[in-house]
Amino acid sequence: DAKTTQPNSMESNEEEPVHLPCNHSTISGTDYIHWYRQLPSQGPEYVIHGLTSNVNNRMASLAIAEDRKSSTLILHRATLRDAAVYYCILRLRYGNKLVFGAGTILRVKS
Amino acid sequence: NAGVTQTPKFRVLKTGQSMTLLCAQDMNHEYMYWYRQDPGMGLRLIHYSVGEGTTAKGEVPDGYNVSRLKKQNFLLGLESAAPSQTSVYFCASDTVNQPQHFGDGTRLSIL
DSSP: OOOOBOOSEEEEETTSOEEEEEEOTTOOTTEEEEEEEEOTTSOOEEEEEESSSOEEOSSOEEEEOTTSSEEEEEESSOOGGGOEEEEEEEEETTOOOOOOOOOEEEEEEO | OOOEEEEOSEEEEOTTOOEEEEEEESSOOSEEEEEEEOTTSOEEEEEEEEETTEEEEOSSOTTEEEEOSSTTEEEEEESSOOGGGOEEEEEEEEOTTSOOEEOOOEEEEEO
16 A cells, blocks of 8 residues: 655644645555544544545645645634544545554644 | 444453444445554554455454444454453445545453
């Protein structure tokens, strides 16, 4: 399974945008980029995923580099409820397994 | 719509005891998974199933067994619990090219 690299932790102010980076230099053409987050004492929840083009949904945006070797999860206005561990995961197009790294701990200050 | 439900939520065992964790999903998903999460770490896949009656090993299968007798249920068994199996266990389910849905976890302590 291809690996991803994320910063251990990041901090943001409430109401400001947050850009969470992820490097995946060994990504293959059939790997989708998935983001999940895990709030304290809960199971992970799906945030967003994409293949080549940038993606938007009600939770976040995903910006994918042209060479696909990196991506950025964008939270447009961080709230205290967004404080969580964010995982960037590569998943085969027709695969089912997710391989979790340590993720990025996001702290949001009021 | 309950999603993924795990039973029990908490359990304390003594070394050598056995127990079964139950996962139930009501989304008609083909795939189901069991993960464990140790403090400060990401989730690690124990076993998974791609359909009723089929199971496969994940990254850390030793010491665990699983069964998928019904499509909606996935059981994780510990035959002889060891302190190293103290962890939080998460069950998940999905279908092809769809996000995984996770339960709220089972906190298991083995003394």
